[in-house]
Amino acid sequence: MFYSTYYKLMKRRKTTKTGQFKTDEATLSKLKNKHEIIVKILNYRQQKKLKSTYVDALPKLANPTTNKIHTTYLQTVAATGRLSSNNPNLQNIPIRSEMGREIRKAFIPRGKDYKIFAADYSQIELRIIAEMSGDENMKNAFISGEDIHSATAAKVFRVELKDVDREMRSKAKAVNFGIIYGVSAFGLAQNLNIPRREAKEIIESYFEQYPKIKTFMDQSIELAKEKGFVETIMHRKRYLKDINSTNGIVRGHAERNAINAPIQGSAADIIKIAMINIHDEMKSRNLQSKMLLQVHDELVFDLFIPEEDEMIKLVTDKMENAIDFAVPLKVEYGIADNWLDAH
DNA sequence: TCAATCACG
């Protein structure tokens, strides 16, 4: 029904690569005010997703012996060196929406003497860019413990830190994310729903304020073109066969990979080192708490309550000191009766 | 079987 009539709400209707009209969340959200059906469709989609993927599926996967759900972690799938999780995927449990958060609440400790302990790296990828690029401005923001998105907003929009408003911080946050992925003015404009010209100015200002980040990105591409691969901090390689392609689109994709892979991959290296060190230490101390999950920049534990103080110290220490950086690595944590409240 | 969509970092 929706596909065949397709209300004329846009000047240029976006299509997928097979020529279908796009109806994804990003596209529909921009049309929210054009027709009352849009919000209804989005809400319906969200509820179907949550019901089919989590509410209906997960309870069936409890192992009859353990009464628990067991995932499998794959170490040789993700090109950057991240883990992935399947059968079921426990790295994409909802948290962003109100309804989704209700699902996360269902993840609870094993018994009455236990709590969920969740510890996550704060801004690890931006800290890695700061470290790898050596950019003084970004390094100093982290060393002085500033909120990185506000600090970036102050620099990019050339105002005092105290004069950064919500909109400026939100835009700076989008650029910081974009940087990790290999921004284009178009992509940022699309993401923020602002004119491309404005996005271009923001990016230019960003690189003026963080000049070595620009250099680092250019050098990553340069290196990939010469050697055919890029490397993480622990020297995991990602080969980029298309880096010298004559097709600009294909090459552009490889160039963004050249920027992103060392950053995302180094974060994966670091949390893996932390996991090994934490496991070794828990074992040698005969602790009863258990490491349950890894979600890229977060570790989740089934915490035996008498071990609370010891575990907090052990885990934050091993995570923050997994690697020797000039830029500090910061870990935030929470302890609660379910995974949601442990954040 | 595969494209589209959407859940997460």
Added chain:
DNA sequence: ACGTACGTGATTGAA
């Protein structure tokens, strides 16, 4: 002029 932000896995439904 072109297409355009990185990495995954599960579900659905058209082809």
